[in-house]
Amino acid sequence: MSIQKIEIPENPSYQQLQELQYEVTKRMNVLLEIQINPVSKTSFPKFIFAGTNAKLNMPTLNGT
Amino acid sequence: MSIPQLKNPKKLSYNELREQVSELARRMNILTDMRAVSISPTGTPKFNFSDDSATLDVPSLEELTELTEDCEELGEELAEAKKTINCLADKLLPKELNGSLSWSYSASSTRPDYGPPYSPTNPEPCTKTITSNIQVEFVSGIELKFCREDNRIPEDCAATGSIDWSISLNKDGSNAIPITWSDTPNGQQSCATRNSTLNTTYYIFAAGLNLNENGPPQAYRYMGSFFVSSAGEITRTVNTVNEFIEGDPLPCGLVPEPEPEEE
Numbered sequence: 001m002s003i004q005k006i007e008i009p010e011n012p013s014y015q016q017l018q019e020l021q022y023e024v025t026k027r028m029n030v031l032l033e034i035q036i037n038p039v040s041k042t043s044f045p046k047f048i049f050a051g052t053n054a055k056l057n058m059p060t061l062n063g064t
Numbered sequence: 065m066s067i068p069q070l071k072n073p074k075k076l077s078y079n080e081l082r083e084q085v086s087e088l089a090r091r092m093n094i095l096t097d098m099r100a101v102s103i104s105p106t107g108t109p110k111f112n113f114s115d116d117s118a119t120l121d122v123p124s125l126e127e128l129t130e131l132t133e134d135c136e137e138l139g140e141e142l143a144e145a146k147k148t149i150n151c152l153a154d155k156l157l158p159k160e161l162n163g164s165l166s167w168s169y170s171a172s173s174t175r176p177d178y179g180p181p182y183s184p185t186n187p188e189p190c191t192k193t194i195t196s197n198i199q200v201e202f203v204s205g206i207e208l209k210f211c212r213e214d215n216r217i218p219e220d221c222a223a224t225g226s227i228d229w230s231i232s233l234n235k236d237g238s239n240a241i242p243i244t245w246s247d248t249p250n251g252q253q254s255c256a257t258r259n260s261t262l263n264t265t266y267y268i269f270a271a272g273l274n275l276n277e278n279g280p281p282q283a284y285r286y287m288g289s290f291f292v293s294s295a296g297e298i299t300r301t302v303n304t305v306n307e308f309i310e311g312d313p314l315p316c317g318l319v320p321e322p323e324p325e326e327e
Binding site: 002003005006008011012017020021023024027028031041042044045046047049056057058059060061 | 081082085086088089090092093095096097098099100101102120122124125126128129
């Protein structure tokens with residue numbers, strides 16, 4: 001299941017700003033660890049961004 | 065169009081910080097929804113990050129796989145076609161154009177039924193197929209060696225037919241070289257060496273003789289030619305005649321094409 005979008009308040013308070021900054025940083029770190037997942041050559045490519053990991057299903061000639 | 069890069073000043077006011085973090089979060093949301101899209105197998109993989117969406121173009125292997133499978137099927141069809149071509153080539157061309165058995169001729173010979181009692185002097189009626197091959201080789205000087213090999217099937221059939229080869233200096237069959245062959249068993253060669261004229265083309269003819277006992281001989285058929293150079297190199301030609309009997313299956317598994325419908 002994909003991660004939910006970040007809610008962005010129009011005029012965030014300092015605390016909300018902190019939470020936003022924290023969430024963006026956390027997600028950025030997850031993106032930095034994105035994994036390429038080889039899948040069957042007949043499968044469709046797919047990007048999956050979960051809360052704790054991000055992966056890209058990539059069709060390959062030898063994928064299963 | 066790609067999204068512009070974020071400015072990244074070292075010092076931000078509180079309002080600027082709010083805007084910066086909000087923009088980061090907005091862009092992160094776009095990235096979160098990134099879609100991977102199949103594109104043509106010849107396309108270039110590409111990451112697109114616009115102001116409202118992010119996509120990753122991935123060349124499709126499915127179409128490539130289909131093309132590969134098509135190629136494999138075509139390869140199989142090609143292999144079958146090559147088999148047919150080789151089969152036809154075997155039937156139409158001698159096995160070794162530049163070696164032995166360069167020209168081949170076949171005929172059917174029949175021993176008529178003269179009625180019983182049958183004996184060695186009055187054999188039973190039968191029909192045999194005679195296949196004769198002939199070759200020529202340069203020996204040395206001006207000498208050419210001719211060899212022929214005959215096969216008669218069935219061998220014990222007493223039909224008296226034979227195949228005659230004529231090697232002539234003229235294409236009309238005249239001026240033939242006299243060659244005396246010995247009567248050899250199936251599969252054995254009879255050879256003769258003759259002086260020749262170099263830089264000359266020789267013409268080869270074949271005919272069945274006495275195929276049905278006392279019947280008329282066949283007309284000589286032109287089988288091909290060979291040219292002997294001054295260095296003794298022999299260049300051969302083979303005259304190929306295709307004979308098909310209506311109603312008989314075509315050779316090499318060929319299927320006749322349907323006749324076009326008349327308009």
